[in-house]
Amino acid sequence: MADDDLVFKALADPTRRFLLDRLFVRDGRTLTELESELDMTRFGVMKHLRVLEEAGLVAARKSGREKLHFLNPVPIRLIHDRWIDKYTERRVSALTELKSELEERK
Amino acid sequence: MADDDLVFKALADPTRRFLLDRLFVRDGRTLTELESELDMTRFGVMKHLRVLEEAGLVAARKSGREKLHFLNPVPIRLIHDRWIDKYTERRVSALTELKSELEERK
DNA sequence: ACTATAGGTGACTAAAAGGTCACATGTCAA
DNA sequence: TTGACATGTGACCTTTTAGTCACCTATAGT
Structure with missing residues (x-):
């Protein structure tokens, strides 16, 4: 395996x-x-x-x-790095932060 | 589910x-x-x-x-955020970067 | 020493997931 | 409009996985 x-x-x-x-x-x-x-x-x-x-x-x-x-936590970070490159990371994390902010207001 | x-x-x-x-x-x-x-x-x-x-x-x-x-890529980022908090992120990503650097030298 | 407590193994059953096939629909291009 | 192409559905079989149980070993504490 x-x-x-x-x-x-x-x-x-x-x-x-x-x-x-x-x-x-x-x-x-x-x-x-x-x-x-x-x-x-x-x-x-x-x-x-x-x-x-x-x-x-x-x-x-x-x-x-x-x-x-x-x-x-290391294997978790490796998953992240596999499909999120450095260039899109900023954009994506901005999105997910927005998402969690919105959910806190519920 | x-x-x-x-x-x-x-x-x-x-x-x-x-x-x-x-x-x-x-x-x-x-x-x-x-x-x-x-x-x-x-x-x-x-x-x-x-x-x-x-x-x-x-x-x-x-x-x-x-x-x-x-x-x-958004769901992938959410996995990351679930088990890696902002404080340990720096430390962990430093580790994984070191790991990939070492592997490139093989 | 004795007894309760914490953890470990192998066999077993039931449910879920991976993969294929016969058959079917919609779209392109001459 | 006919034939080839791209995708879709439901039934089916096989393999994998989750969970339990009877039974076992080791440590703590009185």
């Missing part, structure tokens, strides 16, 4: 994106902590975390009997 | 990413033109283009009996 394929496949699932969202707010969380926020068994969450880890989106470190999970 | 789900699902397939790559180089291509670059029947390619279109990653316009396809 190609290197980037793991990243995109990992991002394809809404549960995994939710996990990244939680780690974006604060990382260093354990499996059990993440599981408690999801309507799913521990095994399901464990599988998802493994997929994220193999994709390099999450880095994990064992600490005693716990396993701590951290978000790695 | 959630709005962003369509985008991530669309990006999960390597054939669809290849299509985006081709449109990134030059867009306004027809189905037949894109098909000729892939080892797949026209129907497969058509399905993929439809998925990309529904995700908003590709915009299409009919011109006579042809259908022209264009790349829309």
